[in-house]
Amino acid sequence: MIPGSNKDHPSFIRSFGYAIEGFVTAVKTERNIKVMLVAGVLTVIVGFVAKLQLISWALIAICIGLVIFAELCNTAMEAIVDLATQELHPLAKRAKDIAAASVYVLSITAAIVGILVFAHDFGLIGSWH
Numbered sequence: 001m002i003p004g005s006n007k008d009h010p011s012f013i014r015s016f017g018y019a020i021e022g023f024v025t026a027v028k029t030e031r032n033i034k035v036m037l038v039a040g041v042l043t044v045i046v047g048f049v050a051k052l053q054l055i056s057w058a059l060i061a062i063c064i065g066l067v068i069f070a071e072l073c074n075t076a077m078e079a080i081v082d083l084a085t086q087e088l089h090p091l092a093k094r095a096k097d098i099a100a101a102s103v104y105v106l107s108i109t110a111a112i113v114g115i116l117v118f119a120h121d122f123g124l125i126g127s128w129h
């Protein structure tokens, strides 16, 4: 629902446009998303050089997508907190710190999966089973 609009939902194309707008805003305003996108692109380039297996590409794609997803959610939560209060508040701090922690947990998990995938495809560790 858009405040002031008599329609329940924007059209599908318009919704997609808003999502693109949100992504572009997040990339422009959040340094962390830029870092994650660069890390994602570098991982894909190294993946091509290393000629990753299909299953490895699937794991890498999930990891990159989830980390960017988490950072987008974190950015949205920061905006909601800032909308709720401009004051220093312990609950605002808790919400932002926990949201940030969720991104770090996922990033560390993704890094571990990435290391395992590349180590496997480079023949440094044995088979998956």
Ligand SMILES: Nc1ncnc2c1ncn2[C@@H]1O[C@H](COP(=O)(O)OP(=O)(O)OP(=O)(O)O)[C@@H](O)[C@H]1O
Pocket: 030, 032, 074, 078, 085, 086, 087, 088, 089, 090, 092, 093, 096, 097, 100
């Ligand atoms: N209203 C507030 N009340 C109390 N502490 C706050 C408040 N706003 C921010 N903080 C503290 O400052 C930290 C940084 O907040 P900020 O909004 O600048 O996020 P950020 O630097 O963009 O975070 P990230 O690096 O995760 O994107 C928060 O994690 C929190 O500890």
